[in-house]
Amino acid sequence: MSDLVATAGKLAPVALVFGAGVVFARRKIIGADASKAFSEFAFLFAIPCYLVGSLYSSDLGRLFDPRAIAAYLVTALLGMVAVGFWARRMIGVDARGVALRIMAGVQVNTTYFAIPVFVLLFGDVAPIFPIILLQVCVLTVVVIAVMELGARDDVSAESTRRPVLRGVLAALATPIVVACYLGIGANAARVPVPRWLLDTLSFAGNAAAPVALFALGLHLGGTGLRLRGALRDEYALIAFKCLAFPLLALLICHYLFGIHGTWLTYLVLIAAMPAPQNLFIFAQRYDTDVDLAASVVAKTSLLALLLLPVWMLVTR
Template identity: 75%
Template sequence: MTDLFATVGKLAPVVLVFGGGVVFARRKIIGADASKAFSEFAFLFAIPCYLFGSLYASDLGRLFDVRGMLAYLSAAVIAMALVAVGARRVLGADARATALRIMATVQVNTTYFAIPVFVLLFGDASPIFPTILLQVCVFTVVVVAVMESGAGHQDQDVSAARAVLRGVRSALTTPLVLACYLGIGANLLHVPAPGPLLAALSFTGAAAAPVALFAFGLHLGGSGLRWRGATRDEYALIAIKCLAMPLLVFALCVGVFRVENPWLSYLVLTAAMPAPQNLFVFAQRYDADVDLAASVVAKTTLAALALIPLWLLVTR
């Protein structure tokens, strides 16, 4: 019980900043529409600064645990297959709706939730970096390809193949991903970086966690939650994301790949993070279950906050 209280105590800053955003939006102290400005500062500037500086200074051999990443990738592939079969056969979902459900269950909200939480729990978000690259370079590519192939070719001047390539290129050239590539490249090539530059990156990156959490709280406080009228499909996605996926990662890490701590905790916690915020963006862009996407992102965020202390205790 003491360990549980200690773990909950570590999450107090997350709850404070996230909850502060919700309260400020609810009381209209800061308009919920201001969350876009906070989010763009975090996503386009502060978090890329943090990622580049951290990756540049990291021991990449320690950072990329091969067995751990194989366990996580295996769990994701199994989950993707099960969700795809269920969506198609049980719900009769089309390609875009199926891809959206896959995205909701195997991808995580790294930028606005996982990075701040890892910083507060472990003092370092570097263990989440391999997942960011895996998510962007593999999972997002799969989702974009399926979404584009099922989009009905609304733009007659753009072929399906070109549309897929355009979407993939867009995913791979975001500031978040470019910062990862540049940080890893500079690390491997031993490119010298001036001390003042690293200090500036560290100063800016320190703002990433609280600003991102506050922005997400503002957004949630303004949009609210839809509790009534939720479908079984919605709650199934929440259960898979917050319970089944971390349990699957834990089982594969312990029973198959023999992954030990601290990577066992890192990977299970990563899997337990909420659905990605850009799930809503994809839903809007491809006109696929927009209300479902918004609700799943919000509810998995609240569920993750409640369950993270338990996952920490399970993996010790």
Template identity: 65%
Template sequence: MVTTIEKLAPVALIFGAGVVFARRKIIDSTVSKAFSEFSFRFAIPAYLLGSLYTSDPRRVFDPTAIGAYATAAVAGMVVVAVVARAVTGTSTKGTALRIMSACQVNTAYFAIPVFILLFGDASPIFPVILLQVCVLTVVVITIMESAGGHDVSGVPTAVKVRRGIWAALTTPLVLACYAGITANLTHLPVPGWALDTLSMAGAAASPAALFALGLHLGGTGLRIRGTTSDEYWLIGFKCVLFPLLALAVGRYVFGLTGIRLSQVVMIAAMPAPQNLFIFAQQYDTEVDLAASVVVKTSLTALLLLPIWAVIAR
């Protein structure tokens, strides 16, 4: 536990620095968008591209670990959908938003920095990025668009679905994964200076992403009073039940042990994805709920990560 806390201390400090800088008006919280854009569109793709090119695909794409995580994610999506529709009675778009908040994780701004610090390598995140964007996000987009989507008169739903899926599959993160895997498998020669550039840019990914998240939190503040029961069950599922589900599926269904089991559980313990708020705005669906869940799962996950690291071992 002490070792894990020591490894996670930089995450808390950089994240906390962003909060303090925003709260004290040293840096305006709106600048978080600039840090986020730098991380999302350049630094993190550079890290992914360089790491995938130099990694062993057989070690990164472990079919058993990927199968365990995918099974847990699908099971979680079913549970959340049933609760949202049968218990809370939310709309179709609201159900899709809750599925995304409870069963997808913040890979770019949270998981990558944490995995680099805990395991010295974020390669286990790569398959999850592809799974989320190519499968889970596509499901959410399809549900959102089929339920009404954008208010664009004269545009068929099928066209809007295709546009949404295309936008998801062509994000910088996914394109970097495609390029890194292709270059690795084809043994494409890459100059040393290019790899050094990717490494240098990638080194800035973790601190920039965490600082941006802290700036955003410092600017928006944290509302504890008035937290709805809807928020509580989503936060509880994302930060407690989903990691437990991943632990049970990984250990007792797929027989994972050791570091692979730890990685599957730790991925599931990451907070709700940052783009949850973007989707809520884009589809005009419970924006306040999305913003609150992103912020509160980020703080809750940060506090629980040392515990999950010990349990997963």
């Protein structure tokens, strides 16, 4: 019990800043619509600054651990197959509905949740970098392709290919991914970076964690939680994201790939992060299960925060 309390204490700053956002929005001290400005500051500036400096200073050999990356990739692929089969055969949704549920069940909120949590718990977000690339370069590309194809069943292949390509290029050109490219490229090429510039990036990047968490709290405080009238597959999807998927990561990483120690903790915690915030953006853009997406993002964010101390203890 004392270990659980001590572990939960490490997450106290996360709960405090996140909770402050919720309270500020609920009491209308700061309007929930202001969360967009805080989010854009974190997404477009603070987090990229942190990533460039952090990745430039990282040990690439430790960062790109082939066994750890392979273990998470296998976990993600199995999760995609499981959610896709369940959504298609058991729920009977169309291709876009399947893609959205796969995104909700397998992808994680790296930008607004995982990065701040890792900064506060470990002082390092480098282990998240391979997962960011995996999500953007593989999982998100698959979701975009399915969404576009599902929305354009009646048009030619050529007209379908263009929006898919635009979506893929847009995903690869997001500020966080570009920051990862810059940091890793400068590190690999041993580009000399002056100390004052690294200190400047660190100073700006230190704002990323509290601002991102506060923005997420504002957003959830404004939208609220819908406990009644949930869609039939909503809680099954939430349970898979917060319980089954990190448990699958634990079993595959530990027993199949023999991963122990800090990397096991990193991978399981990453899998235990909530559904990505851009799930709601995709749902709106393609007019697919918008209410489901909003509810899953909100509820997995709160449930993940409560379960993180448990997953930390389990992976010790």
